[in-house]
Ligand SMILES: O=C[C@H](O)[C@H](O)COP(=O)(O)O
């Protein structure tokens with residue numbers, strides 16, 4: 001899309017209804033099976049929280065959401081790559097300036113590597129500013145004979161293992177909104193205020209050059225610098241490079257929260273979820289005739305659906321019919337999370353079936369969620385080599401079918417944690433006790449994230465050059 005049409009969309013897409021959207025059908029989900037729902041313990045507090053969220057300003061604007069849809073249409077058409085990264089579960093205490101900036105920097109570095117190395121535009125998106133709700137395999141957790149409700153993300157309950165903290169407290173939804181607002185404010189400042197300027201590529205490298213991933217990054221950064229100096233000398237106007245588009249995304253698990261933050265666009269009257277630009281439906285809540293799919297079918301945002309290894313082509317086609325009946329370019333993203341062991345067996349039929357039905361969704365790989373294992377010392381972890389292997393499988397399958405491997409969705413942090421095993425600067429189980437910080441799934445640390453970006457760049461460059 002050219003700059004003028006982006007500005008045109010944004011100029012007209014900045015006002016939304018004051019209260020929650022009243023479009024008919026937005027509450028149909030309430031009559032349908034609803035999985036993974038909290039059991040709020042205080043009905044009055046729940047009503048008050050929902051009423052408050054119904055009146056707060058939107059976090060994102062309809063126009064921005066529409067621009068993202070056009071960006072994703074480019075991805076679906078094979079002309080861009082979508083990079084999504086961030087925490088499995090954000091936390092209130094972890095939403096500090098330093099930590100947010102480290103995560104954003106990591107995504108910007110990965111994007112710079114991809115853009116430069118594969119000569120492909122990268123749509124940048126964070127699991128950020130709203131990724132607070134977690135689906136769980138079990139409703140309860142038992143420690144030393146004591147059983148309590150599972151931790152479901154800080155928008156629902158606390159991580160501390162006490163009855164008080166594990167109670168489902170609806171007031172947390174309001175706190176999640178405010179934390180999302182301050183996080184997004186910082187992300188916008190970073191990405192619009194000059195910090196994301198490609199002329200700052202060196203400044204994003206916060207690590208030690210001794211690590212191979214950092215050293216390689218420095219090499220790329222030096223090349224980008226040289227290219228930028230050349231263009232500067234040749235008189236190119238760099239104003240556009242000072243800013244970058246950066247989109248927010250989270251799993252739309254908590255429908256009470258999403259419904260309360262739905263607003264009508266002043267231009268068209270269409271309902272938009274204003275909690276984030278992009279929302280996805282998780283593997284555990286993607287049944288086509290259930291609540292989550294119904295609600296998300298009724299908002300205009302681009303929607304993702306996680307697809308695990310049991311998904312058939314018929315399942316995916318039914319989801320597409322419900323979520324994207326108009327077959328609108330950029331509306332629908334399928335995020336496959338098959339596991340390294342299975343991806344080469346199950347992905348080909350799925351992708352071929354969807355392609356043969358005439359559909360062109362964005363195809364994204366999530367190489368994290370099918371590769372979770374329990375380490376010998378009990379921590380939930382993932383092996384870096386399995387993550388790499390699933391990514392390679394994803395590219396291989398799409399290359400064989402002639403479809404576009406459109407993006408990657410990973411759990412990462414900008415910090416030097418030890419949660420996933422392996423990588424060039426090998427992380428071992430013994431580091432978990434001191435350096436495992438995630439409250440839910442294990443994330444790639446900063447170095448592992450860069451290493452992955454280099455591997456994907458090589459695969460993408462190979463794919464785009466045929
Ligand atoms: O991203 C989240 C996890 O994969 C999901 O919450 C399931 O985790 P669990 O099996 O530990 O409940």
Ligand SMILES: C=C(OP(=O)(O)O)C(=O)O
Nearest residue numbers: 088282283284306337369
């Ligand atoms: C829960 C998640 O994924 P999935 O729905 O694929 O299991 C997640 O992305 O954190």
Ligand SMILES: [Mn+2]
Nearest residue numbers: 088411440441
């Ligand atoms: Mn996760």
